[in-house]
Amino acid sequence: MEGMSVEVPDPNELLRLQPTVRYDDRNEQGRGGARHLSAVLPAISAAMGHPLPTPVHSDPEFAREQLGLPEAASVVVVLVDGLGFWNLAMRRGHAPYLRSLLDDSSCSTPISTCYPSTTVAAMSTFGTGTCPGLTAMTGYTQMNVQTNEICQLIQFKGAPEPLELQRQPTIFERLSAEGVRVTSSGLPKFAASPLTQAAFRGADYVSNVLPRDRVLAAAKAARTPGLTYLYIRDADKTGHNYGWDSDRWVGAFERIDAQLGLLKRSVPRGTLIVVVADHGMISTDPDLRIDIAQEPMLAQGVQAVGGEPRALMLYLEPECSADEVADRWRDRLGDRALVRTRDEAVADGVYGPVDPRVVPMIGDVLVSAAGRTTIVDSRIQTDKATRLPSVHGSQTSAEMDIPLLIDMA
Template sequence: MTVATVPAYDAGGLAGVLPRVVASLDGPELTPAATQAPLPAATRAVVVLVDGLGAQLLRARSGHAPFLRQATAAQDPHIPSVLTAGFPSTTATSMGTFGTGLPPGTHGLAGYQVRVPGTDRLFNELDWIDGPDPLQWQPRPTIFERAVAAGIPVTSVGKGRFEDSGLTRSALRGASYRAARDLPSAVDAAAAASRAADRSLVYLYWGDVDRAGHQFGCESWQWGETVEQLDTELRRLRALLPDDASLTITADHGMIDIPDSAKTDVATDPELRDGVELVGGELRGPQLYCRPGAAADVLAAWSERLGDDGWVMTRDDVVATGLLGAVAPEVLPRFGDVFVAVRSAIGFTDTRVMNPRVVALIGQHGSLTDAEQQVPFIHLPAR
């Protein structure tokens, strides 16, 4: 099975961002990525992750982001300005990759909706309602925990509801948390935290760009306006930081607009539903949990239906291709028996298990296309 993009889980991908930044603070080399593509030394660092800010979107609509456009143009040519997010290209999985420095096959945050092995139910790794213990689901140490253990204070800034969420506890634990009501207050909090210690790492997460893309479409004027607001605040953040602080900006995935007319509901499609117990994953990257012995028939039915519109793979194919990176045996059963990665502007839902509000969203992601996989990596060194 040949796919367009096999994500990187080293310095070329989201997994390498925090290890490289920690190493730049004269911290430990937590993963090989720290030495593969070292960053200029700094005393303090701020890392901003903008949910949904795909690299292709940023290039196409760079008129809304003059600060980010100028920063990208001025970046050291030895530091590539585009990374891959990982597969599936969705927030929960990407946060696991970003926060642990490990690939999805190891950290085990398998997607938007995931079947708990040994059960017949899905749980949502974003809201974590009725989910398993986050520390048991993802027990490996996070980069924040390892940085703190090495003597680097870490502060996380974001909306208050994320402070003790299951996803935070699973993938991003270890930092002290500062809640912010809006982006300007988050920028103020990040700048203050950066100045509060002689050596520090500050992480700022913001989700408004992703929200605008989902609700209005990533080609909408609302998306552009939200990026303009972000760009203004990132420029202000750079000006507020101490001279010995670096600023790194990245994202967790890109996005593509999918009209309702291009969405197929598996719940009402007998051909696609046959042999499938549960449809997990996301609209652009369904993971099909099959009835015993049915995986081959499910693979054939979905392959025939999609043709050139996507890639349909068994779980073994996905592992062998390296799409999940190194795979730990204990997390393998969390992933679907059959994976679908959509190539064209279509998507698949299952209204039996997917929230209607999510089904109706315009901007979608989860697949292997460059629009969804490529994320910016903008590094402004200490002055």
């Protein structure tokens, strides 16, 4: 296809809050709809000849066409954790293979991830082809309505059992039920992790410690028709620890590009390769950090804080009005954040369709940070967690825009 160069907007533009992304396949906003992380696996199912509609995407073939996926008997889908579209575009000089895909006109515009733009919400959205309002995975931390305490959904600390919380069938298990081979290649420690059970159950899991071995295992699986999933976490892990604009991140990015180049060289001819991410990352500014523990006006009436520093969920004391708390936070934060009540966010479609059982898991008030602002609570978070150099979660282009890169071996 005709090549084109991706033009990176002004960084300040990428840090502005964007309108809510819609899940409707035929939405006319130009953002979301079929061009959404939730549509990728339904579209791939159609490309493989086993179209699987979901409550969010009723026409997998339409999604396939909108995403530009060719038909293929064997597909490898790679999710690179934390590699947002604009992170990739701004560092593409370090990644010859990814740059070659990004310069293709079919891959030169981003698709959208879910809100919050964070791993647990995005992984379950991706794995089920639905949305956080149906998967019940609405944030890094959220209310466990059984215990009335905050739980964490990366390791499911204090959370319900994975299949009890996340009840949507995964695309993997649905394909497996139709007799399609589904293989997942990853680290041994993720083989039976709660997040894997919640978002990616149904695949045959192949464990390897070394990145090269995981890539080659995926390539070997692709020799047989079916779907292969490869997860690469290094961009996110390095970004949180050192900053996505650090030399260490660039080094990790270069290694990721090399792994994907190896994948392309190793899969059988005719294999479709699809590369996506769960979210992007932004660099924080310590001078723009707000600590709820030091702000009595913000802490007033807040019983518990969920979410993360870019996408907070405030759970209020029983007698408190969500409207009053939201107004107080708006007065304090101004244009540094978008503050919505739960009712406003649900009505706006922030979480997609919302199952009634999920509603009380969502905070009474939601706070989405703009710019480089982070909002922390040093009473319950470690010092390191409040000072991460790069984060994600909010509704800016830098965090919500993700790549969809397509290649055919």
